[in-house]
Amino acid sequence: MEHSSLMAYMMDSWWGSGDACMGGYGGWGFPFFGMWWMMLVWFIIFLIIGYFVYQDANKRGMNGLLWWILIIIPMIGILALILYVILRESSGNKITEGKTAIDILKERYAKGEITSEQFQRMSEELKK
Structure with a gap:
């Protein structure tokens, strides 16, 4: 068995089905x-x-x-x-989790943190 497949075999018991290294004692559905x-x-x-x-x-x-x-x-x-x-x-970081840069920019504009000129300039830079 080569090194990468050996590592995958060993990690299978931790993250996967739990049938590999520890005889099923490491998995049980929850890592x-x-x-x-x-x-x-x-x-x-x-x-x-x-x-x-x-x-x-x-x-x-x-x-x-x-x-x-x-x-x-x-x-x-x-x-x-x-x-x-x-x-x-x-x-995880719940503030920016799942948000794109344009979503954050729109939020900042909606809150009044940036002006419309800044919003237009930044959104054009993000589209590049």
């Missing part, structure tokens, strides 16, 4: 569904680590709840960062 499972697994791992740290701190006479919180807070921050990146990327 990020496999990632949600992975985030859930890491969340559970952090909770287990936090539990063991809590137990160990209590056995040593320290404040176990404080140590548990110190384990969980960075994990919540990492999850929040991942969610922010995912949601930020999925929402």
